[in-house]
Amino acid sequence: MKSRLRLAILTSTLLAGAAHAQDVTLTIESWRNDDLTIWQQTIIPAFEAANPGIKVVFAPTAPAEYNAVLNSKLDAGSAGDLITCRPFDASLELYNKGHLADLSGLASMANFSDVAKSAWQTDDGSATFCVPMASVIHGFIYNADAFAELGIEVPTTEAEFFAALDKIKADGTYIPMAMGTNDQWEAATMGYNNIGPNYWKGEEGRKALIAGEQKLTDEPWVAPYRQLAKWKDYLGDGFEAQTYPDSQNLFTLGRAAIYPAGSWEISGFNTQAAFKMGAFPPPVAAAGDTCYISDHTDIALGMNAKSANADAAKTFLEWVGSPEFATLYANALPGFFSLNSTPVEMADPLAQEFVGWRAKCQSTIRSTYQILSRGTPNLENETWNASANVIRGTETPEDAAKRLQDGLASWYEPQK
Template sequence: MKRTLKVFGLMLLAACLSFPAFAGGGGDSSGSGKVVLTMGSWRTDDVAQVNRLLAEYKKVAPNVEIQFRPTNPPDYNATLRLQLDSGTGPDLMYARSYAPGQELFNAGYFADCTNIPGLMQNFTPSNLAPWQMPDGKMFAVPFAAVSHAVYYNKDIFRKENLSIPQSWEDFLALCQTLTSKGYTPLANGVADEWDILECFFLGMLPNFVGGASERVKYETGEKKLNDANFVAAFKGMADVAKYLPRGFQSVTYNDSQVLFNSQQAVMFMDGSWTAGVYEGAPFEWGVFAMPAPRGRNTIICFHPDMAITMNTKTKYPEECKAFLAWLCTREGATTASQNLPLGYFPMINFPIQLTDAHANEFLALNNGKETDARFVWPKLLDLYAPMNQEVIKVLKGEATPKQAADAIEAAR
């Protein structure tokens, strides 16, 4: 096994070394002063939008061309690390929040962005924190956040005289009512694994265990990951299993989108980033916050998703800094928000009006509610994989909620 992994790693490194040498972009030998920068990202779906954004920036900096070169999302972290290790990394790149980004800063690849003009002044401390080191240094400029909610078919809700649930108990009752009327309540499946954790479980978890102040207690060990609240969250997953599509074990993330878009499922617990998938849907749809159990406050998982940073090895640091500084201005942030994919929200501390009705519907869910990042991201990312597997086991009936919670605490 070790030999196989070693050979696989060498193959990946060889593939990486065959890529064009990104770091430093390129200069124009004609003497025009034109600089070409490359930008890495995991957002392969956003080529058109980002290219529009970069075209707008070219009006600000005519001699700078930024080429957007995204990587397949599941491969981004490993591919970027191999590129950076081999000196072929992009000049600018999307930065993951919390530990994955901190690791690349500590390795000397992500630049110190602390002194980028406007960064520390135009973002709130909570929006800076995901890309901030313990000593306060910033390793990226916040770019966009995503939200989690329940997509629902408004036409079916009207036809069946159904209301948006106000508590977790109401939500389960709603699912039962839909089942009794012959509908599949939820489109979610587990074949791709990541989505049932990130979109569903981590989207609803704060409603059971509390927001940021309580999350910190789990991170420090003051609270145990198998306490009554955590067991209740896993029980919540067990309770929804019967409302998932028949054969949910084989339903992929794309399948779930198709089930909702084709009205074969009435609801879909998902992230705001897929809102654009349903722009041409033949029915009216909306979103509501996954409600908390009675007696608890509903908390929205509003996750800091994307930031942009620069390569410490770029040959054009001033041009990279100028672009990042532009993103920290009202003009740059407004232009970015106009070219962000539907379902991605600006994080800068300026009032920016979004034009899409569904985007504003998502944002409105935050009004009057506490928000927090996905539970494991800030300090417990090592628990991502075991938590993912325990959620799936509970849904499949292979583990009880108590057994799942005990396994997570044991994996700490």
């Protein structure tokens, strides 16, 4: 009897051990360290509930360190199974080095348009190496209480925009616009590439620049700098030394009326701002003009080509490409808008405003991200510096444009 009991216990222990051994743990590499709680509490539990036996660990790195840390891990063979992908060249380089697997065969890829997939494909479109997750949209977030207090209507044209800034400045209660130039990148990202598409007509101009049919010294590319040069008078004292977090705080504390924004700010601003907020797209030159928005393909998820858990990783990626994930992710992170072809209903009112611009404006992506920043000098980084200089008044729009064009022409054949 005791022998049978010992055998039963041994058998059950072995079976439990075998079942446990079948569990696979997937690790996700990401730069989105501020999303950790959302992944742990919302996204991963939803997947694990439907896929028993697959565990998922979200293991982010600080954004500024992500590229270097990820590359080191990949070279050392210690990177996670799933790799969060930045758009275009950074991820393309990983694919070309053999670090990212070709995911073209995933069934869920059918849920994405060619435009959505283009940020994570080879130049010829023959391989897609990351599943698209979300885009971010650029525009302006404003303090709706301040606008009501000062009797300001939401501007739709450039003339109305500057009239609003003048009125805010004359009143003196609020800094008209919260943006600094210390960190440089926001001057380009929320400045130049925010307002620029209205001048170069979105994809038309961006593709013409890649083809060498337009130059950065042409009027559609210089004109946005002329507008940025006028921003200097509305950014408040000491904007030159103002960091990105400083600008966020000035706005959420109610000290500034307008914030040149990316939609990724929505979640944080919702928790920090005690006033009602609204948003408007980059104002057009004249009433009735076609509007263009930077609706930038921002984030995707790929698979480490050397993952020991490829089948489980593909199961997770198929789920990431599903309408279920799209709805879950977009509402857990308002401001990161689904690239899935299935429409997603947004619960957050500010996110609804941003995504609603897709219906009335033409979408494009940041002008420097595809192909044009592969050489030295790097056009993306140079645009950061040029935009900050123009706003500070240390470089004219024309000189900045010429410097960028000369740099691009020095290595990019179609621009020579």
